[in-house]
Amino acid sequence: MRVEQLVTSGTFSLDGGTWEVDNNVWLLGDDREVLVIDAAHDASAIAAAVGDRRVSAIVCTHAHDDHVNAAPELAALTGAPVLLHPDDEVLWKLAHQSATPGGRLANGQLLRVGGSAAHVLHTPGHAPGAVCLYVPELGVLFSGDTLFKGGPGATGRSYSDFPTIISSISGTLLTLPGETVVHTGHGEDTSIGAEAPQLEDWIRRGH
Template sequence: MSGAVRVEHLTTSGTFSLDGQTFDVDNNVWLVGDDTDVVVVDAPHDAEAITAAVGGRRLQAIVCTHAHDDHVRQAPALARLNGKGVPILLHPADREVWELTHPDLSTTDLTPGEVISIGGTDLHVLHTPGHTPGSVSLYSPELATVFTGDTLFQGGPGATGRSFSDFPTIIASIRDTLLTLPPETVVRTGHGDSTTIGDEAPHLAEWIDRGH
């Protein structure tokens, strides 16, 4: 028996650099799997710590919610530590952002509408651009969970004041894609605490006003 599919959480600390600025950050790492197989959502600052969380399970894929360096810096090392053939999945619209950190390494394209299956549970790939052009969210109806990376946080949208980002686009992604999910859906974010779609939906108008 491989056990029930579950969501596991790890926090790692390091830096985020873009546009000539560097910040200290804490990043969430999410693992989705059972006792046999697992996928990792984002691979920030500590490949060894993530590998320890994977344990003896088969790492099926590293899924990047977007290509900012604090989410992908350790993806190649994590793949190497867990054996040959572990794919790093990234939306192709974030290729230019990826190359800021890994100019000589390729990824496997992540396609909107694609379904990543792990332990009999499906993760649906939703294209949610705005924070970056290729930002994605991963929705599991069975787990009543969506992994939003830096698109939606507790309290509002991700930052859009830097290169490759756009505020109207992130608002459209949240309004037209994420807020259409059931209100009880747990939002597991790239940084900070989790929330729910139902808790965030009433504040859309406030976020739009703040962005003007």
């Protein structure tokens, strides 16, 4: 089992604004099959990184358009289902008028790949259906936009809520081992241990 990173570039649009963004696309698997985590911007580049491996699923950490805009095309290229937490269907519909996800994510669900399993953690706040994937065997967490190096994901736009994201981080993510490596949706990696001491400061700044 290994983790591979691909950075793709495009735009994020919500609430009437559009911003240029670089997204981390993560591949979790082995030489035979992979999970794709967040199919952002460029389905062809993601398919090239996958190569001849089977894609067991395309997992959406949430449905902001920069994280799902390449998901239907990648699904068509690979035959893999797109998995999304149902609480984020409202955001999915903003990005895709006709395409629909192929399956649902739920808290506590296990996604098996390459002889291992990723644990789905529902972590609302940045988006109502935001999830993280925890792989204890590798000591890694894929946090989407819930947790970054230096703080929680943004909560200033529609369908987001600051107290909710703080609850998700403190009650779920910060209970993981401190050495857990956090692979984020944008930017650099961090760790649970590096972020945990800053919780009270985040709360003060958020208020």
